[in-house]
Amino acid sequence: MDVPKPRILTRRWGLEGSHTLAVARKHGAYESLRKALTMEPSAITQVVKDSGLRGRGGAGFPTGVKWGFVPPPEKRGDKPVYLICNADESEPGTFKDRYCIWNDPHALIEGCLIAAWAIGAKTAYIYLRGEFKFVKDRLDAALAEAREAGLVGRNILGTGIDIDVWTHLGAGAYICGEETALLSSLEGGRGQPKLKPPFPAVEGAWRCPTIVNNVETLQVVPWLIEHGAAAYRAIGTEKSPGTKLFSCSGHIRRPGVYELPLGYPMIELLNDECGGLHDGRTLKAVIPGGSSVPVMTPDEVARATMDYESINEVAGSYLGSGGFIVMDDRTDLVAALANLLRFYAHESCGQCSPCREGTGWMHSILQRLAAGEATEFDIATLRDVANNIHSRTICFFGASAAMPVQSFLKKFPEEFFGRAGVDVPDDWQPRAASAK
């Protein structure tokens, strides 16, 4: 589509040696840090609030508002504040953060430093999923360069401000992308989520005030300091300002990561950026925001735009992390859903019974259905199990496993009943029989 496509997150991507300090600095890195360290912390938070930036990890919560939840010094006593960057990137269909760090690690370090200064943190940890050892190595090298240049650690840029940034490697657990599970893991335990409240901003890592932000969110911050909130608001839509990275995968000609202004038509993303479907294929379904969000039909895809509001209004789904998974007419949707439920059954942390047991049941029913060995009664059971997991667990994982099931059954019932050898019953109620 013929709209401006400003490059905020990807501005240094593709430059030769973009991950080195010399090249990054030549193209503007750490100038925002210099400016930010002369600003009052509250003024930085205000810029982020005014920009309307929303968390890019999936929830879309306003970043500046989140930062504002950290108790002021007089209320938190001598407790330190921590900044955590969530680089766990474990949502199926999402692979943007990896390229953010790989191509521009200094933007992340700079974003961490500015955010830490704004919230009053002297230590920031970047938690990367265990499989990202190769990404961590590059980030550690960038951190070493920045530390050597007096940009990280003690007395940053001669201002007398101390902020340390450390990387921390996970070891293979989807749930550690959930912020309280991430904190449990960082503290050296099993990655099991904690009850909220207290929210991490009040009582997070080591029971101290903690802000957890996604990689992409933090990488926007230097740009905001440089260009101001109004410039950011000029991009995207009123309620979803700015640009977003979309990780596109599945049956498309040109999978990859694309930066686009929010509000960009979904069909244009599919046909232009992604290069469309393969010859002779038609669209069957799209998962727009990572595997946990409800699936969309081709009709919904044609009407929605890529922002937090439209996807919800048009399809009852979510922008999530921007993991855009495209399925063409070859796709067996029963097998696709069975695949996803195998994932959730494997990754449930085991803490809450509805999720631990229910994901396994849903997977086993779907496996039997995919093999043509299930009946229409099993489909009703599948629906009931999903409905009874949603909202009944400590963290959002339960809902994340239930939403794909609920939406596939609601939007593509013929595929499922067809596999059981019957037509969709006239009285089929996709959302019924919740124990609520």
Next chain:
Amino acid sequence: MAGAFPRPPDQGHGPVSWTDEEQARIEEICARYPTRKSATLPVLWMAQRKWGWLSYDVMKLVAETLGQPPSEVYAVATFYTMLKKQPTGTYLIQVCHTLSCQLVGAEEIIAHLKKKLGIEEGETTPDGMFTLMRVECLASCGSGPMMQIDDDYYEQLTPDAIDAIIDGLRSGQPLPLPRPEVNKWTFRSLES
């Protein structure tokens, strides 16, 4: 993780200890966190890189080093899939089989690897070189099908590419790193 209780390690490493250098490195890591317990994952990683896998002997050493009960270190080690509770071959091959990779042919890749290596999933080749496993999403969805061999990603796999990768490792001449696809973030689909 649910549904996958690991078999307790039935072999051990015998007496294990850190070198002075490693001990100093551990203290350096501990200093980054307010508690020594927080160094559990980094130190388990160090141990796994040194001894290949985490036997009871190794877990006990980690517990002792960090002043933790051994049961707590065992609980952590068994929670995370990348921490090995059993030995594997020299090279651990992990093929992603979650939806995005599945849509672009993960099963064909696994079938080809089984044929090439002459083993089933979960098995190790008789020469002890390769162990084959399937794993969940590795955040490589746009460049699938893909596999991870130890720390490295191999993406946009085809049967020919697999043959070259395996033959390279077998002959002691692995393909150079970083491979070009790691530097890209958009891909032309293998089919087109």
